[in-house]
Amino acid sequence: MKHLMVSVATGALVCGLAGTATFESAKAQDDVTELRWATSSTGSSGHRALTSLSQLLNSKTDQFDITVMPTPGAAASVRGFAGGQFDGYYGADVAFHEIANNGGRYEGFADQDHEQELVQSFWAYTLEVGLGVLAEDTDEIQSWQDLDGKPVFTSPAPWDTRAALERAMRAAGVEHEYVELDTGLAAQSLEDGTIEGMIIYTAGETSPSPWIQEALLSADINALNPNEEEMEMLSDAGIETVEVPNDTFDTDIGADAAVLVPFFYGFHVGTNVSEQGVYDMLVTIEENVGELAESDPSFSQVEADMVEMQLRGIRAAGETVPIHPGLAKFLREHDAWNEDWDGRIASMD
Incomplete structure (x- = not known):
């Protein structure tokens, strides 16, 4: 009888631990940010680069679960992100200037209602x-x-x-x-x-x-x-x-x-990803940039000077789209932030 009671107690403890582990596992999964990240078509530089970047972020952090989404081109990824179809996009300074001027491939774009605001968060090359x-x-x-x-x-x-x-x-x-x-x-x-x-x-x-x-x-x-x-x-x-x-x-x-x-080209997310999330993403890239550049030489400029690459991208984009607060935090941590850009930080409201 005593043996039976011990067995039952042990079984209850095991079940309790298993239940706790299951709860913790479910909680960890809840904390993962799933990102459907759009890029250009298969065979392009953009698709190759985002594949390398997503593999790195998926393996080096438990915060993100990134799925690479090929599109007919960067313009399709921008439009899809703005329309809420994607959680990240592939955007260039040339596109941001067209959008700001409401012209070129983006004529009429500024007059439309969008579910998500275009924001710059990581300049890649x-x-x-x-x-x-x-x-x-x-x-x-x-x-x-x-x-x-x-x-x-x-x-x-x-x-x-x-x-x-x-x-x-x-x-x-x-x-x-x-x-x-x-x-x-x-x-x-x-x-x-x-x-x-x-x-x-x-x-x-x-x-x-x-x-x-x-x-x-x-x-x-x-x-x-x-x-x-x-x-x-x-x-x-x-x-x-x-x-x-x-x-x-x-x-x-x-x-x-x-x-x-x-x-200048970047892989950007919007305010759908928190300030800390983007900051952590940038820190992860910086800490593993050698591995990233080995996977795809396109990232050699980031490997040479990641902070300077972000500054060059921001300067090239000008005042066309806001800057993600996570990128601003990353640059402040490196004493590289320009206070003249304070008014250009995206609101997280």
């Missing part, structure tokens, strides 16, 4: 855009303006890379004929004459987009660099250029370096 042509055409096409009036594929219509490149082309006096293509058909379209030029671009000045690299390996494509006059026109328009060395690409691009135009 620059994308650098330029032009390429068939090597056999370089005697005829030697500068950007030689593509004036000619069919050019500058990326799928919704993509920020297209907006950034076409802005630069307009500044350099190029009025091309835009051709919409599937990215996988770009090299073939160059070879059969459907287009005479196409975008080439890298992420973080270190890594070509996967579909660009595939195109460069499928056809003999050379970088088409702006000439001296076009460089001056870009500079006068306030557009920077960088030189990305030939050996960044897995094939010869016909020049020592590709002259490309950088713009």
Whole structure:
């Protein structure tokens, strides 16, 4: 009888502990923030980078459960986030300026009712855009303006890379004929004459987009660099250029370096994630940035100086969208916050 009582008591204790463990497990699950994070299409730099970032955050913290959501392009991720379809999005300074001006791909966007406010929370890298042509055409096409009036594929219509490149082309006096293509058909379209030029671009000045690299390996494509006059026109328009060395690409691009135009890209959430949540996310990225850059070289700029990358992104975005208070806290912790930005912090109400 005594043995039976001990057994019952022991069983009750085990059940109690199991119940406590189940409760704690359920509580831990309740504390996890599930994020449906939108990015660009599979095969793009954005999709590759967010896949690496989400794997890191999912493995290094128990706060987040991130699902990568491919979309037709960054513009689709921005619109989907604003409409409440996603919990995070892939946004660039060029898009924020279009939105602030209620123009370009976002004409009328500011007049619509949105479920979520666009907020900047993590600047990941620059994308650098330029032009390429068939090597056999370089005697005829030697500068950007030689593509004036000619069919050019500058990326799928919704993509920020297209907006950034076409802005630069307009500044350099190029009025091309835009051709919409599937990215996988770009090299073939160059070879059969459907287009005479196409975008080439890298992420973080270190890594070509996967579909660009595939195109460069499928056809003999050379970088088409702006000439001296076009460089001056870009500079006068306030557009920077960088030189990305030939050996960044897995094939010869016909020049020592590709002259490309950088713009800033980030993976952002809104006030749907708390100040502490975004701060913790940024700290986790900073603490594991070497692993992140090893997974995807696009993050090499963050690895070199994460704080400076955030400052550069904020400056590039200007007053277009608010700054997440978690990002502001992160910069304050590093004595890098600009007090002139105090009025630009998003409200969490």
